[in-house]
Amino acid sequence: MSSRRSRSRQSSSGRITDQQIDDLMSKLQSLLHEARHGSHDRASAAKVLQDTCSYIRSLHREVDDLSERLSELLDAAGASSAQAAIIRSLLM
Amino acid sequence: MDSKSSACSSPNPNPTLGPSKLMLAFRFLRALSLVRRTTPASSRTCRGRRIERAAYASMAYTAGASRAWSRAVLRRLHHRARRRAVAPRRLSTTAGNRAEALRRLVPGGGGMDYCTLLEETADYIKCLSMQVELMQGIVDSASSYGP
Numbered sequence: 001m002s003s004r005r006s007r008s009r010q011s012s013s014g015r016i017t018d019q020q021i022d023d024l025m026s027k028l029q030s031l032l033h034e035a036r037h038g039s040h041d042r043a044s045a046a047k048v049l050q051d052t053c054s055y056i057r058s059l060h061r062e063v064d065d066l067s068e069r070l071s072e073l074l075d076a077a078g079a080s081s082a083q084a085a086i087i088r089s090l091l092m
Numbered sequence: 093m094d095s096k097s098s099a100c101s102s103p104n105p106n107p108t109l110g111p112s113k114l115m116l117a118f119r120f121l122r123a124l125s126l127v128r129r130t131t132p133a134s135s136r137t138c139r140g141r142r143i144e145r146a147a148y149a150s151m152a153y154t155a156g157a158s159r160a161w162s163r164a165v166l167r168r169l170h171h172r173a174r175r176r177a178v179a180p181r182r183l184s185t186t187a188g189n190r191a192e193a194l195r196r197l198v199p200g201g202g203g204m205d206y207c208t209l210l211e212e213t214a215d216y217i218k219c220l221s222m223q224v225e226l227m228q229g230i231v232d233s234a235s236s237y238g239p
Contacts, residue, residue, distance in 0.1 A: 021221055025214060032210040049191050052213060056197045059220040066227040067144035071136050073234045074128045088233045 024048075024055055112154055117226055119150040124230075145169060151223045160208065161216045164200025 027048045034045065123146035131139040148165050155162035191209060195201035198213050 021217070024217065028210055028214045028217075032207060032214075035207050035210060049194055052217070053193045053197055055217060056194075056213075056220070059217065059224055060197075062224045063144060063147050063220070063227070066224065066231060067147060068140045069231050070124070070143050070227060071140035073231065074124070074139070075133055075136060 020055075024051060028052065113222060113226070116150055116154045116222060119153055120146060120223070120226060121230075123150055145172075147223055147227065151219050155215070155219050159212065159215055160204060161199045161201075161212045162219075168199065 031045055031048050124143065127139060127142045127146055131142055149169055152162040152165035152169075157163055190206050194213060195204070195209060198209065198216050201209055201212070204212060
């Protein structure tokens with residue numbers, strides 16, 4: 001079952017899909033399980049940590065990029081259209 | 093029970109995000125309108141930075157005080173003029189220095205034991221992606237509406 005959100009995320013810094021996030025979450029879970037129960041699979045643990053760091057960095061970049069775009073949009077849009085857009089995005 | 097727009101009838105795969113997503117949206121939008129009111133139109137870069145800080149603040153307030161990363165974010169925001177380095181030098185020897193790079197990326201990561209770090213990381217990533225999704229949604233709506 002492929003579950004796709006109605007809105008896909010696109011940004012200049014590359015696209016992070018929900019599937020990738022879910023993957024990462026389960027990897028982190030298994031890593032946590034390993035850490036608690038004493039098994040040390042160094043190679044895969046290192047890879048998961050590396051992937052995790054990449055994800056966090058790209059999420060930080062997205063926040064940065066989206067902040068700039070929001071700044072531009074607040075500038076360009078009139079007060080009422082910006083508010084309408086925001087309320088629409090809340091309801092969807 | 094969340095449901096997305098009628099354009100796509102796929103169910104929300106993360107129903108637990110419902111109430112906190114709304115709280116996040118309220119906080120962020122309130123901060124956004126404050127930024128808009130108080131920042132002069134000429135300083136777009138400054139406004140961009142303020143929006144970014146509003147994003148992290150909303151995230152942290154919504155996550156609450158129960159998370160070490162959110163406490164660290166709020167500490168950092170309130171003392172941003174003085175404190176740049178987040179990670180304290182003292183790492184407990186039993187925890188070791190595992191995952192140094194990750195510790196630098198996750199707020200408050202420096203002083204945590206390894207297991208806590210992994211838990212905090214998972215929560216941080218979930219909240220970060222929720223924030224990104226919110227911001228992307230606002231940008232999409234505002235862009236499609238047009239002047």
